[in-house]
Amino acid sequence: MQLTRTRAAAAARTLALALSVGACAAAGAAPPERPWMNTALPADARAQLLEQALTPDERLALLHSPMATEFDGTPRPPGSLGSAGYVAGVARLGLPALNETDASLGVTNPDNVRPGDTATALPSGLALAASWNPQLARASGAAIGREAHAKGFNVLLAGGANLARDPRGGRNFEYLGEDPWLAGVMAGTSIAGIQSAHVVSTVKHFALNPYETGRDHYSANIDAAALRESDLLAFELAIERGQPGAVMCAYNKVNGAHACENDYLLGDVLKRDWAYPGWVMSDWGAVHSTAAARVLDHESGEQLDTQVFFGEPLKQAVAASAIAPQRISDMVRRILRSMFAAGLFDHPPAPAKVDYPAHAGLARQVAAEGIVLLRNERATLPLSRQVRRVAVIGGNASLGVLSGGGSSQVTPTGEAPLTIALGGNTVLDTLFRRATWFASPPLQAIRARAPGAEVVFDDGRYPARAAELARGADVAIVFGTQWCGEAEDVPDLSLPQGQDALVAAVTAANPRTVVVLETGNPVDMPWLAASAAVLQAWYPGQEGGEAIADVLFGVVTPSGRLPMTFPRSVRQLPRPALPGPGQASSDAAFDIAFNEGADVGYRWFARTGEQPLYPFGFGLSYTTFAHSGLQVRGGRTLTVSLDVANTGSVAGADVPQVYLSAVGNQPMRRLIGWDKVALAPGEHRRVSIEVDPRLLARFDPRANRWQLAAGDYRVMVGTSASDASLEGTARLAAMTIKP
Structure with missing residues (x-):
């Protein structure tokens, strides 16, 4: 009888356990040996459970990683796909590896480390911008996130948020x-688009990294308030809206301290405030000491x-109590928290069919919407199909369209691109200094838009011959190109290799x-006054x-509207x-x-009174628009309708x-809102735009707060930073905003 009761009790316990496991499974729980796989738990709790299950050596292995390419002669780490970086997982705990790839402009394949692998460029x-x-922006982020996920990657080194402080910056094109x-x-x-595909995105390069020349060696020195109101504000907004799983710190120093071991940037601002x-x-290559572990969490590209x-x-620093085990x-x-939050455990990368034609269409839409019509005399554009x-x-x-160089270089889907090695003096030069034209020739697209026309081509090497053809x-369509790339800035604002002379002749x-x-x-x-029309197509x-031809022919x-001011001369900078x-x-x-402080770009021009060649926000259209009925309401912030x-x-x-043009009697110029x-x-x-109050405030470093002063706030609404077609004023109450 006792045996029967025991067996009955055991059976009851087994049934209860089975029901409990079933209930937990239904609620998203995991088996007891891996409680961190319970999807009902928040990401922080799951991370804590998994971290506690790791050995000291397993913890340490998560904190540094190599490049996963073979450019330096070393073999790729076992298990890596071949990319910018690789962090090995822990199989016994179900901890996946991190396969990291560049980035914002598409999934890269550096030095063809994955032979034949292409992606949407x-x-x-x-x-x-x-x-x-x-x-x-969200749709394009989601597209490259989906491609990364389908290729086996779970970290995209994307999200460039550095402000373009100088029009000669070699990496401005990424920002x-x-x-x-x-x-x-x-x-x-x-x-946010990238991470919707269950891929961690970074935001980079934190912070104040507008120059590429000497990026490992310069200190970017700036007033604390100005830094908060400019570059750091861009990062703060990007982090709030995108919730990136990682922040990548920069090569340069900021106010004398390396960005990747900068207590103020990483400790006070990012993690505390x-x-x-x-x-x-x-x-990659931006760590200078073990002491960086005070505020830095991972050493990349070791x-x-x-x-x-x-x-x-x-490991030795921990043993010597120089770095606390709690750190x-x-x-x-x-x-681990970011891995859980982005879904790397629950939605691991897996081979999937990618709709590359749809993504190509998205790339075409971005290119077309980003083209800025700067000049259109006598309604030269759009061109008639009967030309x-x-x-x-x-x-x-006749070959294609130019792209920028460096770690963001994508090997595009479709026809193979043309790449020309530009040479250099270092190993990095051989990797980065390559000018690539994607195989989307404007000549071919123009011929397709005007099938009845005779479309003739000249390569432009000899201006006199090109002028004779024109x-x-x-109508003559002359293309000007300027290659920019990572690790170097351009010396001036000319079109290189004598192209200004070619354009002038044509x-x-x-x-x-x-x-x-x-x-x-x-x-x-310098040839602007003689031209009929100018299109700024960037790297399209x-x-x-196809996008260029779409705009040329209507x-x-x-x-498109300019995201950067075009100066008349470098003397204005x-x-x-x-x-x-x-x-x-x-x-x-x-x-x-950085004596301009927070007055970057158009704000510098407003401060100095200089007139640019083309102002920030400028762009023409083939139609006309009118703005009317401005209403500005105050209170705790401005609402502009x-x-x-x-x-x-x-x-x-x-x-x-919408620009803030004055507070009381103090003139200023700040973009505070827009709509498309x-x-x-x-x-x-x-349309109605509610303004983020930080855009109206000043940062007080002593109080470590945004201070919004009481008073009258004047706004102007127009088509650029230099246009004030409508103006209005509203009164705001004083307010303090946490950083």
Whole structure:
């Protein structure tokens, strides 16, 4: 009888356990041996459970990682796919490896480490920013997130949020312009799109990294309030909107301390004030000491550092009580927390069919929306499909469209691109200094749009010959290109290799000359007055030729607006001469004083009274728009409402922009809001914009707070930072805002 009762009790317990396990499974729980797999638990709790199950050596292994390429002669780590970085997992605990790849413009394949692997090559970050379309930023982020996930990657080194402080910056093309609100919103929505595919995105390069020349050696020196109101504000906004799993710190110093071991940036601002819960990874080769572990969580690209600081030296530092064991746990938990939050455990990367044609269409849309019509005399554009003779000149327009160089370089889907090695003096030069044209030739696309026309081509090597060809054409389209790349800035704003002379010769020969610019930055335009039309196409991605032709022939009405000011001369810039020794290979330390502070770009021009060539926010259309009915309401913040109407004859999209122009009697210029409104001819719509109060406030470093002063706040609404077609004022109450 006792045996029977025992068996009955055991059976009851077994049944109860089975029911309990079933109930837990239904609630998303995991078996008891892996409680961190319970999806009903928050990411922080799951991270804590898993961290506690790791051995000390397993914890340490998560804190440093190598590059997963073979450029330096070392074999790839076992299990890696071949990419920028790899962190091994822990199989016994179900902890997946981290396969990390660049990044914002598409999934890269550095040095063809994965033979034949291609991906959608999106237009440059400046092209995306020029669209002023956050929905497009999210869609493009989601597309590259899906591609990364399908290829087996779970970390994208994306999310460039550095402000473009100088139009000669070699990496400006990856970023999102000169304004913190525009850059922060666009970066944040792109990051959110990436992470919707269960891929961790970074935000980078934290912080104040606008120059590439000497990036390992300069100290970016700036007032604390100005830093908060400019570059740090862009990052703060991007982090709030995108919730990136990781922050990548920069190569440079900020106010004398390396960015990747900067207590103020990583400790005070990021982790304390912003309560950032994810992990901070270094840029590749940006760690200089084991002491960086005070605030840095992961050493990336360890082969590029002088030693693996977060390996054995970190273990010894813990043993010597120089680094607390609790800090190691915090570093690990931050990594695990982001992995859980982004779904890396619950939705691991898996081979999947990618809709590359749809993604190509998205790349084409970004390129077309990002093209900025700068000039259109005598309604030269759009071109008629009945045009009889078209001369297409220069820019390798018969081959494709230019892209920027460096770690963001994508190997595009479709036809193989043309790559030309530019040479250099270092191993990094051989990897990065390559000019690549994506196989989307504008010449071919132009011929397709005007099938009845004679479309003739000249490569532009000899300006006199090109001018002769242009002279006999109904319209000439001359392409100007400027290659920019990582690790070096451009020395001036000219079109390189004598292209300005070519454009001048063609515009002189034919008054109906359209100039198309494929550049990574603003450029000088000494030939501007002689041109009929100018299109700024940036680096337009793998469908760029089609997008350019779409805009030239009016298939798409241009709606791009400049995300950067185009100066008339470098003499107008805060630093007319590029800072530093002037040689990318120099290892001499130097300081850069950012005396413009928070007055970046258009704000600098407003402060100095200088007139740019083209202002921030500028862009023309094939239709016309009218703004009316401005209403500005105050209280705790500003709410700005207005009517936008398409007064022209074709459909198009307007970008009404709202700027703070004065507080009391103090003039200023800050973008505080915008909307992008697509309208049919005769259609009108009322838009309303509620302003983030931080854009109206000043940062007080002593109080460590945003201070919004009571008073009258004047706004202007227009089509650029220099346009004030509507003005209004409202009163705000004083307010203090936490950082």
